Amino acid sequence: MNLDNLNEQQKKATITTEGPLLVLAGAGSGKTKVLTTRIAYLIKEKKVNPGSILAITFTNKAAKEMKERVVNILGQSAHEIQISTFHSFGLLIIREHYDKLGYKRNFTILDSDDSLTMVKKIMRELNLDTQIYNPKTIRSIISSNKNAMIDSKGYEKFVYTEFDKKVFEIFKKYEKSLFEGNSLDFDDLLLLPLVLFKKEPLLLEQYQLKYKYILIDEYQDTNEVQYLLTKMISDKYKNICVVGDESQSIYSFRGANYRNILNFEKDYKNAEIILLEKNYRSTQNILNVANNIIKNNTQKKDKNLWTDNEAGSKVVHYQAYNEKDEALYVVEKITNLIDKGIKENDIAILYRTNAQSRVIEEAMLKSNIPYKIVGSVYFYNRKEIKDLIAYLKVIHNPIDNINLLRIINVPRRGIGAKTIENLSNHAYLHNLSLYDSIIDGKEIIFKNIIEELRSKKDDLTLTELVDLVLDKSGIRQELISEKTIEADIRLENLHEFRTITKDFEERNGIISLEEFLYEISLVADVEEYKNKDNAVTLMTVHSAKGLEFEHVFIVGLEEGIFPHINSIDSNDAIEEERRLCYVAVTRAKKELWLINARKRTLFGNTNFNLASRFIGEIDDENLEIEMVENIFESNNFNNNNNIDESAEYSVGDKVNHDVFGKGYIVGIDGKVLTIAFSNQHGIKKLMKGHKSIKKGWGYELFNKNI
């Protein structure tokens, strides 16, 4: 196998296949390339069976990319390699051995909302005031304990205060409710495999024998459970290759511990360490800025990133007047880039918090620049979608009380608090699930619906089942007869969901309900299913990790935003913010803009923020300052180039937007139209007569035969 396109360190990391190996890979040092080449090398040169290789990443995006790259090198045999996220790998194990853990085959996975609902429900039952005890806090305490391998029993040792005592009680009930509902939360996906392996050493050995070669990406982001899981499985052959960069550890909020990477040498005897310090991604100027920033952190291994790349253009710092000016500036620069022939796909706008995307989005809209927002509006979080999924989950697992409670009265069928209370009492007395407690009354109608759907589910395709759920439940009929804009949007969203199930079927052939539910439980972002159009990417710095773009804008570099207000009092937290900033900067290949707004209105109140300390840490010579005045002269934001003055609209009109598709006009205010779009786009304000808006939809709504 030809490894000539690798440098010496990369080559060494590729061919050192036996024994524990730590690859400290700086940003842009060809980490993914090493991982994928290494997999290819194992198979082609070492004749390792593809099924013996386990590669684990953190995000679906990363797993997907690795798969694609490996398939490119190896062809179809690459599909036998187990490449998955930690959570999907955990699910794989649980699905093979659910019975040994006491679960039934048709268990459901509760998302974070569902588990919060469960905490709230338990608190209500315990008569705990949610004013005094914040359910979210409690839910996150439970979660971090589970991620540290501490169950409710283990937690008891740490109970000191009255508050701890309450948490302990809720924790116990939470575990019990999950188990009784034959359901798992996200943390269980990591935790249960460990529980299983401790209980059944022989089973563990099977996995140890199966996965002779293990690769872990982003090792700095592993938490306790993940650390133990990989240590256990690799314990036999010890062929574990971990790749990471402690300077990019940004997930401490979910228990990630960058010390796992710092301690690798101690934990794995005879570990080899390889440093990848040569950066292939960024220009010298961008790298200088990154180095300026990260050197202020104390907790790190010494690494010295360097590059052969050209110096490139200077990193620009723009101080905007306010968040709108910031957005205008970005839009203006992007327009220039596009005019120069640069593709939208090569441009990204990064921010610290999702809340910042809105104002940017509005500016992009008005300038008619195509964009996509990654991960902000979760399609699956919409009420109608969650309701539909809850139906599917109950069909799959009727004793899942949380999902049952969500939909037992959706659409309204006269089942209220009183009925639920009676059901709960009956369930408690007879040790039954709510579903099994239904024997008569209005609620039997609901049960009959579910029973009918359950009896038919195996004879229908997924899409047919979805249609039947919408019909039999009455959800579709209710929305159709409502005849409001909101209802139409909901119908559109359901239609979009149907597109997803169809896509699924086209790609995977006949897919069972079970398969589908597990998949969407772990992939919450609808974007992941779609082919991306050419568009500028808007996303948080967290979601940008592992990605790269030619031209990058980092906005909101202000004290209180980035670093985030919650981190300002703690040195550890500030260091994490700094790592996050380092991640952001090192996403850029060619050009980078750092932007802060002096005045920012967020959630209704206005703040005057100082520029981020991270900007202050950059040597002056590495920055080019742009002045605020320029923007007002040069931006053509308010001119009417794109406006067709003769266009006439009235509320209720159907319109079709080049980027957002079908929508209704819901308001007109002077020259500004308020339009409700479907899917993830929601409500937008747009200029009347803008060329991207056309009247009518071109065809009629799908209402009748969704």
Place this chain on the structure above:
DNA sequence: GAGTTATGTTTTTTT
């Protein structure tokens, strides 16, 4: 039990 109004909360980041 359903619909309306009032209140409160969110906004750090993800599987």
Place this chain on the structure above:
DNA sequence: AACATAACTC
């Protein structure tokens, strides 16, 4: 500022 949940009324 926007949205979701809780409280209140019919």
